[in-house]
Amino acid sequence: MSAPTVAPKSPSREERRKRRTALIGGSLGNLVEWYDWFVYASFAIYFADSFFPGDNPTTQLMNTAGIFAVGFLMRPVGGWILGRAADRHGRKSALTLTVTMMSAAALLIAVAPTYGQAGYFGALVLLLARLLQGLSIGGEYAASATYLTEASAPGRRGLGSSFQYVSMTCGQLLGLGILITLQHTLTTAQLESWGWRIPFVFGALFAGVVFWLRR
Template identity: 90%
Template structure:
């Protein structure tokens, strides 16, 4: 990659169009990946009794939540295998592979037999599908985070990377939108018997379309620049070990964010139904509206981080989550109307935006190109497997034991650990992701005052 490929001002027309196409292509694929991932949680209240004996509704939800959590155990594996592939063979090839795996997993869930048809065999198929989804998502997060960050102009990386959670949230909104539509067109009996399979069939079809789109993406300049040099350690655990401090930072800064995100997204509907006593339709509508606003907020927060830095937003999130989780969740537990539940949900998600809008950029900016995807993937996936994927199960475990409010303190404690990390870590906004950016930065610093440097 030549130094002219990176500019301090607005990029040329062709470069601008290329970056827009990269953001659209990467985001659409991410949307479908996370649609398939979240639709499991959205429809769990309807298919929980299809795979397990019908004795205790809470136990059935705990079983399905357990399988949801088990899917996270494969995310470190996916992060390692696909992160290595992204560093060695390119971001584009890894993105294409992840969406293929997700399509297969969605089809498996769609055709899985019920407990009445095949006993626990259906649950085994469900488990295998979730493991495959977990591996796919483990690689998808790193590949898309790296791709979206590298494909953005240096002074717009916060904005560019924010589209990861825009697309993630839009994927969840798509699933919730389908759920709301089906709730209004099918009876509860129809939803519980066969309707829940429809979104998984659609997910497999969407993934095929995205596979075609991702085959036409261009590789990032940062990877092509690094790929020109033979490096046997590229994308290896040995190379990652050389950056173990950064890997530790990724785990610590992810801890609070992932627990808070899954608490206020995937668990929120179940909490409003099971604890606040809200009707399923109303709780789903609350989640849908809150997430729609949440998606709109991401680019604005990303742009703000490009101006003031990443740390101020991360610290604001962690402080708000540490001190605000208990009162917000307590109030949500007694919310009696759509509007009160929506207001509290929006407050929580505005706080979480400080993390979600920029975490992809922060993680990618911590590592050099040769190990960037793996460095983002593996420690992030480990943190998610231990804390994000288990958040819903931990919440239901506390509820089942009669100590539901203890979960609120658990979320606050996780956010506190991340807060300490944010305070101590450096701001990554000005990190150079390639030699061309380093050279452009050096020229900017050497230029006389008033010469029009971007930073």
């Protein structure tokens, strides 16, 4: 005689709420990370001459792109370091750390002094910010996929983990939307003078909100 089939226990309302909060926090953090990563590349044309002197825009952009490339070198390092930290201390603490670093990096870029104000010190601040962004996004990418999978209900983990890619694309679209808005609101001279700092201020504020959610 076969044993009776036991129906799986339905999750409580509190459990469903916690899962939704975890998915929102994980997804929004990933969105902010990729937003900050994208706006550097999209606004570089406006702030390149603020950090590198000269009359050759191509050289200025190449120098800015070189600093951008440093972030890619740091991504695997961040994935390894923060992946280990997530295993030892929990995904939540690691993901809170990644968004903290990204917020700090965005704030550094937003307040970085120009070449006319502090010489190449401004470029060093930019370099430090990109190092932090590379570490941050490497750790975010490694830990958030695992976290979103673990936070999803059994039977819906494929859907839950898909929010990593969805939120990444949404972050890039958000950065593009702010770029288009500022291009239609400010003049080119204003964007080159101070307007390029606006998206990084937004990035720091967005990251602060996500930090609160993840805490």
